[in-house]
Amino acid sequence: MSRHATVREARPLRPAAGSSALRIDPSLCDGVGICAHLAPDLVSVDSWGYPILRAGVLGSASERRQADAAVAACPRRALRVSS
């Protein structure tokens, strides 16, 4: 199993119409988990430091701010907010 196979999404992340979602490209992620520190309501990390999206759909202004901060800080540009 490759290292990137450990990055996973905890639940389906297809947003409802009109909503946004935090998404990750596992092929770009390098672990460490800066995103989990900046978006604790949305991301946790596994035992290797790879992110697990636990709340992809952004349901509040706070979640949107966390997602935007994580996207901006990701050194690998592995995160994005999509609608």
Ligand code: SF4
């Ligand atoms: S900040 Fe980016 S590279 Fe780092 S763990 Fe999160 S998604 Fe991966």
